[in-house]
Amino acid sequence: MxxxxxxxxxxxxxxxxxxxxxxxxxxxxxxxxxxxxxxxxxxxxxxxxxxxxxxxxxxxxxxxxxxxxxxxxxxxxxxxxxxxxxxxxxxxxxxxxxxxxxxxxxxxxxxxxxxxxxxxxxxxxxxxxxxxxxxxxxxxxxxxxxxxxxxxxxxxxxxIADYLAFAKSYIAKCEDRYGIEAVERVVDAAHALQSHGIHRYPGKRSMDLRSEERREQERRAHGEALFNDLWRTVPTKGKRDRKKTAEDRRRAILKLPEENILYFLEKTAPRLAPWQREVIRIVRLIAxxxxxxxxxxxxxxxxxxxxxxxxxxxxxxxxxxxxxxxxxxxxxxxxxVMQPDYNDRRYSGINPYALGFTMMQDIERICTEPTEEDRAWFADIAGNNDAYGTLRDIWANFRDESFVSQYLSPHVIRKMGLFQLMDDEEEDEYVVGSIHDERGYREVRRALARTYDVARRDPDIQVIDVDLAGDRRLELRHFVSDGVVLEPKDAERVVQHLADLWGYEVRLVESDDEEEYGEYVANPVRPILEPNPVL
Amino acid sequence: MHIIDRRRDPGGKSLANRQRFIRRARAQVRRAVREASSKRSIKEMGEGGEVTVPADGVHEPTFRPGPYGGHREYVLPGNKKFVSGDRIDRPDESGGGSGASDSGEGEDDYNFVLSREEFLELFLEDLELPDMAKRQVMGVEEQIPRRAGYRSYGSPSALSVSRTMRNSLSRRIALRRPSQDEIRRMEEGVAELEAEEGDGPALTEAKAQLELKRRRQKLVPFIDPIDVRYRRHELVPQPVARAVMFCLMDVSGSMDEHMKDLAKRFYSLLYLFLKTRYKQVDVVFIRHTHEAREVDEETFFYSRESGGTVVSTALEAMSRIVADRYPPTQWNIYAAQASDGDNLPMDNPHTVQMLREAILPLCQYYAYLEVSHDETGGSGADSDPTSLWRAYDQVARSDGRLAMRRVGHRRDIFPVFRELFARKDTKAKATAP
Structure with a gap:
């Protein structure tokens, strides 16, 4: 090809x-x-x-x-x-x-x-x-x-270069001060959790004073415009709202649930020394x-x-x-940019170079020499004769998942012979889902886009609850999707690392809306923080 | 666009990480090293080499989806014959995902090459000669250089730049040597004057001043030979522990090839251990049949000889050599004896007496290794004890300096060797902060 x-x-x-x-x-x-x-x-x-x-x-x-x-x-x-x-x-x-x-x-x-x-x-x-x-x-x-x-x-x-230099020297300094082994244990544990040390959504930017003032004025103006004394007489549900349970309040204070486990540990873990928090932060920021x-x-x-x-x-x-x-x-x-077929000995997943290159060439073709099909599928770019401009726009505003779900054309699906394969635990055989035909294009495209969704590839694990005033047990939940559970041996070890960082018992439950698949409980065996007179 | 040539940068950036990896995988590497050692020939015992570490020991866990179960979807390229709704047999239990997205799962074992030093380090870890107590200030070799101020002569490699520059600076200040900056300032001044007024008295004056300063700069050198200083070192004698190891080997006719191989393996380990760990250890090789002879390393390991067995001759030879060359007040004396346990029956009492009265009082430690033909290995102690073993056993009960072990198979040599020379306070050291 x-x-x-x-x-x-x-x-x-x-x-x-x-x-x-x-x-x-x-x-x-x-x-x-x-x-x-x-x-x-x-x-x-x-x-x-x-x-x-x-x-x-x-x-x-x-x-x-x-x-x-x-x-x-x-x-x-x-x-x-x-x-x-x-x-x-x-x-x-x-x-x-x-x-x-x-x-x-x-x-x-x-x-x-x-x-x-x-x-x-x-x-x-x-x-x-x-x-x-x-x-x-x-x-x-x-x-x-x-x-x-x-x-x-x-x-x-x-x-980034400055930050890496800082990270390197900071960790080296910690090693000098607290010993290589002590630092290594924190880094090991943090590395184990680094795929869950990521903010997936940019946080809200804190406002500067001027825009805050403007917002305040707008709100007041809005309130004045809508003022009606009648509302005062309407019974409210205010009382019930205040009856929030202590648990809810607790969660709100700790901003739970939280999917960035490393962030949560860095900010909340009760027994970590300041340098250990900084090391966790370094691993987290690099991830x-x-x-x-x-x-x-x-x-x-x-x-x-x-x-x-x-x-x-x-x-x-x-x-x-x-x-x-x-x-x-x-x-x-x-x-x-060679893509071996699924039954080829060299096959090891879809080659990102091949797919990316093929799709981008295809976009160029759509822009310059569109077919009827392209006009139907990509009305906005077909035949606009500005291939490079279109591509630049795509390079700027998409990521793998959205790129595939937006721009994988039937032509590419046919050319690569993409097909969807379903593997259900309860069935004895694989089932071929959609293939490269009129009925299948959208489904193949949707399925391929999903495989590029990083948020779907990483298991969805969140910190659900912790009672800092009580037994301090950290509760996590893996929100299982499609019944795919964690690799048990690894999960056990990571939960152990987590318990060592947290310093108290940790429980991870795997469940979805219907059933509970299993749970991992670990107690810190080697708490990361030994009582240290220096601190 | 910037092009930088990094090729000459110092390499080995990963060395520290590699060492950490080895340290991390130490237990596994150690096991691999020791397994490798039983397969090697006597000669290549001390070489470095490739070892394999199981991936499991250095696995980095993460939360990741398991390989089976649930409902999964894959998108694969290269469809030629399938249409919607086709059913395909699952390949195998193991091929669960047909390779669709299981990157980074099966990790292979790690092969890597250890250098000779790394190999020996792991191989001989935690071994020591027990009770090296007698330390003394001895001849020339044990002097170490120590920093002792500066002097005005020496080799260029010992030049102390900072001290030299300090002297030079103070001399330049004292003699008011004009600095380069000063000269440049004056030159600029002269140029300015020249530009302003062509020539006048001020210019002539300035020129004269500049000339003077230049002369002064020329006369007072930047670095004078009297500034130069070299680091001085003094040799300080170090007290060292000197030790001698006596290797006594039975080569009589009753020792067959297998037994000799075991004994030689044992001694080659011992020799390797002493050579790498203790520079100050003398090794004396004594081989005996019905008579004992001191031999060199080559003969000890490689020559063939045979005859009857009189163990006491070896002990006598040893005590003679000690009396001649190794005064027990100055030397830590060790001995290792290997034998098949056969001895001329009438010699046993004499041997025991020699050992108890003449040899053990001299020694810090005496190791006795009995080689046997026990191919099943391990359970050497269950079989009937030999006459020599019985005789030594009595001594060992009353004297802690005598240690006895039995070996029947090649693979036991290394463990037994480790038992005999394990560092006694390993545990105490490991738990101490």
Whole structure:
């Protein structure tokens, strides 16, 4: 599928080349590069990106690293500095073994959502690969980071490097003071809960004085306009309202229920020392920083693939890269955006690069050469002849889930042969739900969008209640959906970690509206806080 | 657009994390290391190497949906033949999700390569020679350098930059050496004057002043040889515990290949342990049949010889060597004896007497290892005790310095070795803060 798209592009190329032929001289020949080459390449790439695609990026900082350093970077989630923890050593051991034995190649680049945007590129890459990498990361990802609303809402690109430096030195200081093991236990426990240490909705911004005053005036004006003395005589239900139970009041004070467990612990856990709260906060904020990436993985990669594909094709059309290196590019491009079928040995889920790239190419097609079907499905964009503008708008205002539910077209569903498969515990067999036919498109699209909903992928676990004046038992509930319960062994361990942080008994109940599936109870075996005279 | 070359940055950023991982997985790594040791040949006993750690030990739990149960939906690509409502057999119990969304679930065991140091560290953890009590100030080797002020000569590597610069600064202040800033200011002044009035008395004056300052700067050097200081070190003698280990091995005809292999494995562990942990330990190898001989390492481990068995000869040889070379007042003396327990019956009383009266009083610790042919392993103590074992047993009852163990199989060597040389106060140390 992808190779056919690629070859259309290369068939087009010679014609265009004659037109633009005079424009460009070769950026490089052969596979060697030096810093001047990189400079030339990045300027050429940036020019096409900004002029033709209208991309708007952070400044880029390109860092050339060796494969060793790439392995190092892998083990700290790609970030240039990170606090120390054994789990990163574990990742390092695994990646290193995989790499040394040749099971796994290394990424060509790593890009970091920061301002300036840091791109690591490997010294082993050929000049063509460096061009590809710069187009992909320094233009594609960079644009996405800067413009997508989820990133805007949740991450502060200019502050992340400083924050990581702070986190690293703070944790190192704690280790010096309280011992590596004590810190490690807090970090372990916090890591176990980090998928539940995320605010999924932006909090209410506190108002500044002026807007508060304005609101007050508006309210008063509204009240005056509606004033009618008659209302005073109407009996109210006020008394009953005040009879709220003590429990309700308690929950209201603690702002329960709360789904951000780490936040709740940081603010409320009765037995944590201040430094332990700060460590939990660090883990929580870093998890929050990565939350947008989890929500937009597919779009982000799709955007980067689309951008690099377009930029490389343009460079080739302008005669700034040779046919040879264009073929080299196509080779690696097609292997990146390849989607194996479900029954293929290589299949391991839907390839985000493939789906994202295919959908974005399809959107371009809808904008420029719509069919009747497209006009019916996408009346707003079909045939508007502004593919890049439309895509820029999509990149800015959608995340994976909403992107699929809005823009997965019947054409893509047919092309990829998507079908829905139902697996019900009570049935002996899988049932094929909808397929790529007239009746199925919407259902397939809905089902696929749901698989990209991060809030659905993570189990919905909330802190329900705690009686701080009483036995201080922390009550949590897993709101089970579709009867899918937690992986029991893991859940047991995480609840144990939770109890250690909380310092008292913790109970997690799994239930939905109809039935209760199970419960986990843990008492702190090694309370995190030992009585410490220093504090 | 900024390009930075990071290739020359120091590598090994992950080293600290890797060490933490090893420490974390220590119990598992230790087990893996020890299992590896019983499979290795005597020669490669002390090499580093690959070990495998089960994933379970370093698992990071999270709240995640279980693999089975409930109602699930998948969207898969590549449909060629299915239509709505088709039913498909479940592949297997294990293939519950047909791989749709189970990323990060099955974790593999971890293979990783330990360096020689890491390997030995784990291999010989918590072992020590008991009761190293006699410490003394000895010859040259045990001196350590200690910082002792500064001096005006020395090797360039010992140059103390901060001290040198301090001297240089005070000298420059004392001799009123004009700073670069001052000169520049004056130059600017001169240039200004030149621009303003062409030439006049003020300009000439300023020029003369500048010339003077320049001369002064030239005459008073920035760093003078008299400023230079080097760090000085003094050698301070350290009291050290010196120890000698006597390895007594029976190589008589009754010891067959299997037994010799066990004994040699035991001694090679011991030798490795001493060489890595104690630089100051002398090792004396004595092998005996009906007569005893002191031999070097090579002969001890690799040569073949055989004959009858008279254990006391070895003990005599040992006491002779102690008298010659290792005055018990200065040396901590240890001995390890390996034998199959056969001894010339009439020699037993003499042996016991030697041991009780001559050897044990000299020793801090005496380990006796009896190798046997017990292929089932472990239950060596149940079989009939040999004559030597019986004889030693009496001594051991009354004297805590003699420890006895029996080994029947290769895999028992390492545990027994650990038992014999385990650090006695391990527990106490571990619980202390």
């Amino acid at each position: 992808t190779s056919s798209t690629a070859s259309t592009k290369s068939r087009k190329a010679p014609a265009a080349k004659r037109v633009d032929g005079a424009m460009g001289s070769l950026l490089f020949s052969g596979s060697d590069w030096d810093f001047a080459t990189i400079q030339r390449i990045s300027e050429a790439v940036q020019e096409i990106g900004e002029r033709e695609l209208g991309l708007d990026t952070y400044r880029t900082q390109i860092e050339v690293i060796t494969s060793e350093q790439m392995l190092d970077a892998y083990s700290s989630v790609g970030m240039p500095l990170f606090y120390k923890h054994w789990s990163f050593g574990k990742d390092f051991a695994r990646n290193e073994t995989m790499y040394r034995k040749g099971f796994q190649g290394l990424a060509y680049e790593i890009v970091i959502n920061s301002d300036p945007c840091v791109c690591y590129i490997m010294e082993e890459n050929s000049a063509t690969m460096q061009t590809l990498v710069l187009a992909h990361a320094a233009m594609g990802h960079n644009h996405f980071f800067k413009n997508n609303y989820v990133f805007k809402q949740w991450t502060d690109a200019s502050g 929050q920083y990565f939350y947008p990436q989890r929500q937009t993985k597919m779009m982000n990669e799709g955007c980067a693939c689309f951008v690099h594909h377009r930029i490389m094709s343009r460079l080739h059309e302008q005669g700034r890269i040779t046919d040879g290196s264009f073929l080299e590019f196509l080779h690696s491009h097609t292997s990146v």
